[in-house]
Amino acid sequence: MKPTVYDIARSAGVSLATVDRVLNGRPGVRHVTRERVEQAISSLGYVRDVAAANLAKGRTYSFVFVLPNYDNSFMIGIRDEVHAAISRSGAERTQIRIVEVPPFDAAALADALNHIVPDRPDGVAFVAVEGHEVHAALAGLKDAGIAVVTLVSDLPGSERDHFAGIDNHAAGRTAANLLGRFTGGRDGRIAVIAGSMLVRDHRERLEGFLAVMGESFARLDVLPVMEARDNPALTAEVVSAALGRYPDIIGLYSLGAGNRGMVHALREVAREARPVVVAHELTGTTRAALAEDLIDAVLNQDAGHEVRSAIRVLKGKVEGLSVIAAQERIRIDIFLKDNMP
Amino acid sequence: MKPTVYDIARSAGVSLATVDRVLNGRPGVRHVTRERVEQAISSLGYVRDVAAANLAKGRTYSFVFVLPNYDNSFMIGIRDEVHAAISRSGAERTQIRIVEVPPFDAAALADALNHIVPDRPDGVAFVAVEGHEVHAALAGLKDAGIAVVTLVSDLPGSERDHFAGIDNHAAGRTAANLLGRFTGGRDGRIAVIAGSMLVRDHRERLEGFLAVMGESFARLDVLPVMEARDNPALTAEVVSAALGRYPDIIGLYSLGAGNRGMVHALREVAREARPVVVAHELTGTTRAALAEDLIDAVLNQDAGHEVRSAIRVLKGKVEGLSVIAAQERIRIDIFLKDNMP
DNA sequence: GATTTTCTGATTTACGTACCTCAAAAACTG
DNA sequence: CAGTTTTTGAGGTACGTAAATCAGAAAATC
Numbered sequence: 160m161k162p163t164v165y166d167i168a169r170s171a172g173v174s175l176a177t178v179d180r181v182l183n184g185r186p187g188v189r190h191v192t193r194e195r196v197e198q199a200i201s202s203l204g205y206v207r208d209v210a211a212a213n214l215a216k217g218r219t220y221s222f223v224f225v226l227p228n229y230d231n232s233f234m235i236g237i238r239d240e241v242h243a244a245i246s247r248s249g250a251e252r253t254q255i256r257i258v259e260v261p262p263f264d265a266a267a268l269a270d271a272l273n274h275i276v277p278d279r280p281d282g283v284a285f286v287a288v289e290g291h292e293v294h295a296a297l298a299g300l301k302d303a304g305i306a307v308v309t310l311v312s313d314l315p316g317s318e319r320d321h322f323a324g325i326d327n328h329a330a331g332r333t334a335a336n337l338l339g340r341f342t343g344g345r346d347g348r349i350a351v352i353a354g355s356m357l358v359r360d361h362r363e364r365l366e367g368f369l370a371v372m373g374e375s376f377a378r379l380d381v382l383p384v385m386e387a388r389d390n391p392a393l394t395a396e397v398v399s400a401a402l403g404r405y406p407d408i409i410g411l412y413s414l415g416a417g418n419r420g421m422v423h424a425l426r427e428v429a430r431e432a433r434p435v436v437v438a439h440e441l442t443g444t445t446r447a448a449l450a451e452d453l454i455d456a457v458l459n460q461d462a463g464h465e466v467r468s469a470i471r472v473l474k475g476k477v478e479g480l481s482v483i484a485a486q487e488r489i490r491i492d493i494f495l496k497d498n499m500p
Numbered sequence: 501m502k503p504t505v506y507d508i509a510r511s512a513g514v515s516l517a518t519v520d521r522v523l524n525g526r527p528g529v530r531h532v533t534r535e536r537v538e539q540a541i542s543s544l545g546y547v548r549d550v551a552a553a554n555l556a557k558g559r560t561y562s563f564v565f566v567l568p569n570y571d572n573s574f575m576i577g578i579r580d581e582v583h584a585a586i587s588r589s590g591a592e593r594t595q596i597r598i599v600e601v602p603p604f605d606a607a608a609l610a611d612a613l614n615h616i617v618p619d620r621p622d623g624v625a626f627v628a629v630e631g632h633e634v635h636a637a638l639a640g641l642k643d644a645g646i647a648v649v650t651l652v653s654d655l656p657g658s659e660r661d662h663f664a665g666i667d668n669h670a671a672g673r674t675a676a677n678l679l680g681r682f683t684g685g686r687d688g689r690i691a692v693i694a695g696s697m698l699v700r701d702h703r704e705r706l707e708g709f710l711a712v713m714g715e716s717f718a719r720l721d722v723l724p725v726m727e728a729r730d731n732p733a734l735t736a737e738v739v740s741a742a743l744g745r746y747p748d749i750i751g752l753y754s755l756g757a758g759n760r761g762m763v764h765a766l767r768e769v770a771r772e773a774r775p776v777v778v779a780h781e782l783t784g785t786t787r788a789a790l791a792e793d794l795i796d797a798v799l800n801q802d803a804g805h806e807v808r809s810a811i812r813v814l815k816g817k818v819e820g821l822s823v824i825a826a827q828e829r830i831r832i833d834i835f836l837k838d839n840m841p
Numbered sequence: 842g843a844t845t846t847t848c849t850g851a852t853t854t855a856c857g858t859a860c861c862t863c864a865a866a867a868a869c870t871g
Numbered sequence: 872c873a874g875t876t877t878t879t880g881a882g883g884t885a886c887g888t889a890a891a892t893c894a895g896a897a898a899a900t901c
Contacts, residue, residue, distance in 0.1 A: 161887095163886095163887060163888085164887070164888065164889095165887090176890095176891095179888080179889070179890075182888090182889090183888095183889070183890085185890090189897095189898090207887090207888075208886090208887050208888070209888095210886095210887085210888095211886070211887035211888045211889090212887075212888050212889070213888090214886090214887080214888075214889090215887075215888040215889040215890080216888080216889060216890090217889085
């Protein structure tokens with residue numbers, strides 16, 4: 160039979176109240192007594208029944224997700240996952256609220272974060288945009304004792320408790336590796352399309368990409384990055400223009416969103432002339448393009464994992480646990496047409 | 501505030517006992533009354549507090565994992581994950597036991613399964629080996645009302661409730677795709693090393709591999725598969741011999757275990773002469789080999805995911821829920837040196 | 842040794858659900 | 872209509888923990 164608090168009390172020769180004090184870190188227990196209880200706990204192999212504890216506590220955690228109201232598939236995916244978490248939240252004694260903010264707007268984000276403080280939620284997760292206002296707002300949250308996690312896009316050098324997202328530098332390196340190898344020894348140019356170099360994720364991906372290109376694939380000539388603001392129409396235009404101007408483009412790395420436009424442009428190219436293409440995020444568009452051989456590989460970060468990881472970390476923080484880094488690392492998934500999930 | 505059973509009773513104008521009868525499918529409720537209660541449940545948006553329910557039930561699920569006592573890194577990983585689950589199991593009202601059996605031995609496996617029946621656990625997970633005895637034993641388990649999940653290796657055509665493992669056919673296809681592209685247009689031979697063609701996983705991987713090789717990379721000449729019984733020493737020998745005999749081997753697919761031996765053999769080859777290598781399972785060996793550029797890509801199935809998925813499915817089965825296939829699909833991970841976790 | 846402070850014990854209530862018993866009411870049966 | 876069966880109500884106990892109160896014991900301080 161699983162040992163309970165009663166067993167500990169009996170085994171340690173103390174009362175239930177003392178066991179409770181030890182278990183929940185309440186004051187008023189002499190050092191020796193505390194040790195005796197801890198001894199009993201470990202020798203009996205007691206583990207707190209989390210279900211019963213939560214039931215008794217009756218406390219529900221309240222978290223706020225601040226998300227950009229940005230309509231690319233990936234962000235929609237993130238929102239969907241948060242909603243899914245909300246619908247599960249009843250069973251998990253968690254209350255989650257979504258606050259939407261305009262994308263890429265540091266001031267608006269900071270404003271939203273500041274408005275959250277008076278509500279005193281237990282934790283906040285948000286997609287970071289760089290800016291001193293954001294740093295200040297984050298500090299305000301921490302001062303109020305609120306756990307903070309950045310999601311998808313990080314805010315390095317800040318006091319966030321955790322970043323739930325991928326290592327974008329590594330993602331860029333991976334893309335370069337794939338693209339370099341898939342082009343198979345041929346010489347030629349590589350085009351890179353980004354959303355905006357103002358966004359940290361994109362900058363980091365580009366850095367990693369260029370680093371590996373330089374190290375391992377000097378035969379390939381990487382064109383200056385083209386920014387298309389994650390806009391499908393603009394992306395289509397930019398890609399078409401580049402392919403028209405440089406017929407020797409043999410590889411394409413799309414490190415942002417707007418893939419719909421890119422796919423559209425690629426479809427215009429004769430099959431034999433198509434470059435090798437690596438893109439980010441497995442969405443309806445990229446999935447179809449993979450199946451059609453318009454895209455050769457897709458790097459993906461699992462939105463569900465990110466959201467659930469963020470919630471787990473927030474809960475852990477509130478309960479005073481530390482993050483197990485290895486467990487919360489978000490993987491960079493590689494999908495070819497054959498291993499699409 | 502979250503509605504409770506009391507709220508339902510009040511809202512439906514019935515007693516708590518009646519609500520309980522409806523919620524738990526107990527008999528003795530008139531149809532009209534039952535409908536009234538269900539109406540109240542859905543209009544209040546009641547969701548059962550699982551924690552409280554489990555606490556009240558006090559029931560613990562008992563599962564048995566039947567695993568081959570086979571000492572390759574992957575199986576060790578699986579065992580470790582089961583042990584990890586066991587150490588967590590206290591908190592999750594689950595009791596998990598491991599039974600070890602000799603590998604690739606249908607009779608021994610069947611025997612072990614038969615011996616489990618009298619214990620009447622709620623569920624059993626096992627790594628399938630093909631054989632009519634196994635089918636019979638599985639039927640015995642099902643007859644006893646025990647939920648059954650196959651792990652890593654499936655037993656198609658049987659009555660198992662679920663298979664927690666990857667699509668090995670797709671894995672083989674993925675390997676071929678990577679190998680074909682990584683060899684970059686060059687002609688040459690491809691060597692394939694398997695553990696044993698008697699194991700379904702390996703057969704399926706090979707099938708998928710050969711299919712894509714035939715479809716898309718006819719320029720590559722795939723040598724007859726070499727079986728090395730997942731034995732490192734034998735693998736080293738076989739690989740060395742093949743590389744010596746056919747200097748034009750430009751690609752190597754290791755679809756089983758024994759990678760330590762393969763890496764050993766590869767280390768002997770001059771850097772420029774090394775073939776492109778795709779292997780399975782991210783272990784200490786393959787991880788190091790990836791970092792050293794001895795292996796170019798590793799396909800991986802996450803042992804932790806598989807074990808946890810198996811447990812989730814078993815629990816779900818016991819509680820009478822159906823499996824959400826999409827949620828339990830185990831992914832084929834691709835790792836290059838840049839995106840190793 | 843008296844007083845204050847710090848510990849400890851005993852006991853109680855609550856959380857939300859499951860499950861049990863017994864009695865009463867309502868619905869059928871002939 | 873009486874008798875039988877089915878349905879419903881009322882109430883209680885249990886699960887394992889949290890959290891609180893209050894009294895009493897032990898230790899520290901003067």
